[in-house]
Amino acid sequence: MEKTKVAMIGCGGRNKVHLDKLTAIPEVEFVGFCDVVPEKAEAFRAVAGEGRVFSNHTDLLNSVDPDVVYIAVPPHQHGAIEFAVIEKGCHFMVEKPMALEYETAEKIWNAAKAKNLITGVGFQDRYQDLTIRMKEYLKDRKVGLVQAAWMGGIPGVAWWRTQATCGGQIVEQNIHLYDQLRYLFGEVKTVYCRAEKGIVEPDSAEYNVPGYDLEDYSSAVLTFENGVIANVFTSCYHRPGSVTDSGMTVYAKNATLRYKLRNSLDITDETGTYETMHRGEEQTGIMDRTFIAAIRSGDTSGILSDYGDALKSLKLVLACNRSIETGKPVEL
Numbered sequence: 001m002e003k004t005k006v007a008m009i010g011c012g013g014r015n016k017v018h019l020d021k022l023t024a025i026p027e028v029e030f031v032g033f034c035d036v037v038p039e040k041a042e043a044f045r046a047v048a049g050e051g052r053v054f055s056n057h058t059d060l061l062n063s064v065d066p067d068v069v070y071i072a073v074p075p076h077q078h079g080a081i082e083f084a085v086i087e088k089g090c091h092f093m094v095e096k097p098m099a100l101e102y103e104t105a106e107k108i109w110n111a112a113k114a115k116n117l118i119t120g121v122g123f124q125d126r127y128q129d130l131t132i133r134m135k136e137y138l139k140d141r142k143v144g145l146v147q148a149a150w151m152g153g154i155p156g157v158a159w160w161r162t163q164a165t166c167g168g169q170i171v172e173q174n175i176h177l178y179d180q181l182r183y184l185f186g187e188v189k190t191v192y193c194r195a196e197k198g199i200v201e202p203d204s205a206e207y208n209v210p211g212y213d214l215e216d217y218s219s220a221v222l223t224f225e226n227g228v229i230a231n232v233f234t235s236c237y238h239r240p241g242s243v244t245d246s247g248m249t250v251y252a253k254n255a256t257l258r259y260k261l262r263n264s265l266d267i268t269d270e271t272g273t274y275e276t277m278h279r280g281e282e283q284t285g286i287m288d289r290t291f292i293a294a295i296r297s298g299d300t301s302g303i304l305s306d307y308g309d310a311l312k313s314l315k316l317v318l319a320c321n322r323s324i325e326t327g328k329p330v331e332l
Contacts, residue, residue, distance in 0.1 A: 129277075
């Protein structure tokens with residue numbers, strides 16, 4: 001059977017995970033790798049054992065004919081790449097956030113729809129067995145309050161440190177939890193978010209992140225259309241070894257679900273401890289197998305986050321930024 005030809009634009013950490021997962025799929029053939037640092041693309045080619053190397057996406061798309069393109073570039077670089085991929089007629093999987101401006105992302109989605117392309121966005125936590133279990137358990141239970149948090153440090157790449165290139169931690173990183181909340185509880189009606197600086201000292205020996213201009217921490221209140229209210233914390237001032245509590249706690253009627261980010265799930269209900277579950281397979285592999293299967297079969301029903309649905313998560317986190325800027329609630 002003919003293999004599915006894959007190209008990658010961006011050869012950093014996230015596409016490296018996709019590369020590792022995709023090499024385990026016998027039906028995949030790698031035809032090209034692109035990065036502005038050619039040595040990174042060469043390293044990907046060495047792992048794959050095949051494919052050509054390029055330093056810009058235009059040369060890649062003019063030289064090879066992929067069925068699908070995996071796009072994982074810094075947030076501010078989205079736009080021209082996707083439009084070129086769409087013009088080529090390639091299906092694509094793109095890592096979040098898909099853009100820093102909603103209007104750009106919306107145009108990308110409309111262009112992809114016009115060509116009937118299959119799309120996916122890297123909200124891999126939707127495919128995680130812990131998320132699936134939470135969704136299944138909660139379908140017949142009423143939920144009132146949710147606490148969620150993504151707390152950590154500052155990644156070592158320079159583009160992550162500035163609002164102009166990453167969009168802030170909510171947009172670049174905690175969008176995963178915001179999307180997971182949407183997947184579990186539906187659409188958000190209003191968001192009110194506050195944020196502050198003052199803990200991270202960019203030029204200090206402790207942090208050493210020159211150019212950093214992000215908020216250090218924020219708290220958002222989301223009111224969902226079904227009445228669920230969630231409080232979401234985001235912070236990046238924590239140093240290695242400090243204790244953080246990333247994940248979410250769901251307070252349902254007569255039950256509490258405690259989800260430790262990408263690690264475990266504890267469910268307690270009126271009968272006592274009901275269930276403890278540890279994550280099984282890492283979710284990116286599940287997502288990639290699902291996406292490649294959809295391309296090969298044409299059946300997209302297994303894709304849990306296509307570009308159109310992911311637009312709603314992007315709109316939500318950008319609304320958080322707007323609320324921070326204005327000091328007012330934002331209706332979606």
